[in-house]
Amino acid sequence: MKTSKNSEAAPPIPVILEGNDSEALRQAALRLASDWMWDERKVLAGLHVDVSVLDNGADAAVKVDDIRAIRRDTLLRPFDGEVKVYIIAHAQNMNQSAQNALLRVLEEPPRYVRFILCAGNAEALLPTVRSRCALRRLPPGGAEDNEYAERAEAFVGALGDPWGRMAAAYSWDKLSRDALRGVLLAVLSCLRDRCLTDGVKPAYTQALQTVSGLLPALELNASVGTICGVLAVE
Numbered sequence: 418m419k420t421s422k423n424s425e426a427a428p429p430i431p432v433i434l435e436g437n438d439s440e441a442l443r444q445a446a447l448r449l450a451s452d453w454m455w456d457e458r459k460v461l462a463g464l465h466v467d468v469s470v471l472d473n474g475a476d477a478a479v480k481v482d483d484i485r486a487i488r489r490d491t492l493l494r495p496f497d498g499e500v501k502v503y504i505i506a507h508a509q510n511m512n513q514s515a516q517n518a519l520l521r522v523l524e525e526p527p528r529y530v531r532f533i534l535c536a537g538n539a540e541a542l543l544p545t546v547r548s549r550c551a552l553r554r555l556p557p558g559g560a561e562d563n564e565y566a567e568r569a570e571a572f573v574g575a576l577g578d579p580w581g582r583m584a585a586a587y588s589w590d591k592l593s594r595d596a597l598r599g600v601l602l603a604v605l606s607c608l609r610d611r612c613l614t615d616g617v618k619p620a621y622t623q624a625l626q627t628v629s630g631l632l633p634a635l636e637l638n639a640s641v642g643t644i645c646g647v648l649a650v651e
Contacts, residue, residue, distance in 0.1 A: 427451075429558050429633045431523050431532035433508070433547065435539040436555030439475060442535040443506060445555055446470075448602065449622060450502040452629045453531055460502075465525045472506035479507065481514040488522050491530050508534035509541035516543045523549045551636040554595055565596075567602035573611060573647070576620045586649035590642050597641050604628050627651045 432449065436442050451460040459465040460465050471487065473479055487503055495501045505511070511519065523532060523546065534552075536542060539552055568589065575581030589597055608625050612618075631644050 429531065429551075430535065431526075431550040431635070432636075433542070433550045433552045434536045434555060435536050435552060437537055438555070439506065439535070439537070441555055443470070443472075443504070445553075446506075446533045446604070447534055448606065449533055450504065450531070451530050451609075452499045452605065453502060454630070455498060466497055467500065468502045468504065470504045470506060473510070475579045476508075477507075477510065479505065479515050481512070481518050484511070484515045488518065488526040491522055491527055495529055502533065503530070504533045504535065506535045508536040509538050510617065511542070513543070515555050516546050520545055520549070553598060553636075565599045565603040566607070567624055568600050569607040572604055573607045573621075573624070576624055583649040590645045591649075592641060594641060595599055597644060598632070598635055601628050601632055601635070601644075605635040623651075635643045 426489060429464055434442050434445050434449070436445070447461050447463065447468070451457040452466075454460050454465060454467070456465060463470070469487070469490065471479065471483055473483070487505075491501070491503075501618070505519075519532075520543070526532065534542070534546075535548065536601055539547060568585070572582065572585040575585050592600065605625065608621050608628070612621050615621075627648065631639075631647060635644055
């Protein structure tokens with residue numbers, strides 16, 4: 418049986434992904450879920466047995482029975498590794514009873530459980546739910562996404578050049594936290610693409626582990642400068 422990337426680490430807190438494009442939210446959720454699993458291809462293809470997506474549709478309610486079914490399922494250990502991920506699409510459609518039912522498992526989830534809530538408007542969620550989650554806002558598509566991709570390409574292209582890597586990483590130290598998060602996610606995407614096209618190389622796997630570990634640190638209020646410093650030297 419395979420093990421997860423983070424089997425020894427403390428489980429990250431649940432994540433709310435907020436954005437106005439439901440498909441972009443879904444893809445971002447799968448990318449985040451893939452950071453917690455070994456078999457990234459299955460996760461990104463939506464085929465991993467330990468990644469569950471609750472999607473009743475943009476206009477449909479997410480009811481308390483839906484959440485109770487998830488809670489029951491969390492009692493079962495993962496089938497293919499040590500992590501199970503639950504993605505709730507259109508989480509803003511949860512009624513109050515559903516949110517209160519979810520709150521019970523958010524407060525004390527099994528160690529192997531991860532939650533990702535995709536919401537068009539995080540403010541529609543109860544304050545008690547929001548307080549137990551890290552909020553990530555997806556930027557609108559367009560120029561900002563292109564900038565993130567360009568920064569990611571420059572960093573990944575400089576992995577074999579210590580000075581170039583340092584210059585690329587320190588060029589991010591004036592970014593906002595949300596912008597740096599967008600760049601880090603773009604770096605992960607770029608690294609995965611390079612693994613598929615160039616083959617799995619030690620520099621790529623090391624960078625994947627480093628960046629994957631820095632995203633939770635960013636959520637826990639590590640400074641932008643600290644994150645850039647780690648990227649510059651590791």
